[in-house]
Amino acid sequence: MQNREAAQCASEALLSAAKLITGSFAKLDALEQEGKVSEEESEHYHFHVIESLDDMYESVLNPIFELHPDLRPVCPSCESAEEEN
DSSP: OOOOOHHHHHHHHHHHHHHHHHHHHHHHHHHTTTTSSSSHHHHHHHHHHHHHHHHHHHIIIIHHHHGGGGGGGOOTOOSSSSHHO
């Protein structure tokens, strides 16, 4: 995505969606512990959601970050930029 404004809009939206989606893992895990969701259902959900997010990162976000490195979110647990890559 060549246009920086478009790239910023897209990356912010996708990263927000990813955060919301991964937040569902804790709730699903709790439902599994309560016996409301089987381990198989939980594992299936986790696997396919992670797979979808990986595809999104590889096909959309990483190309954006290659063109606009300043849009890449900072890793909060990394001490330096080298550790992020």
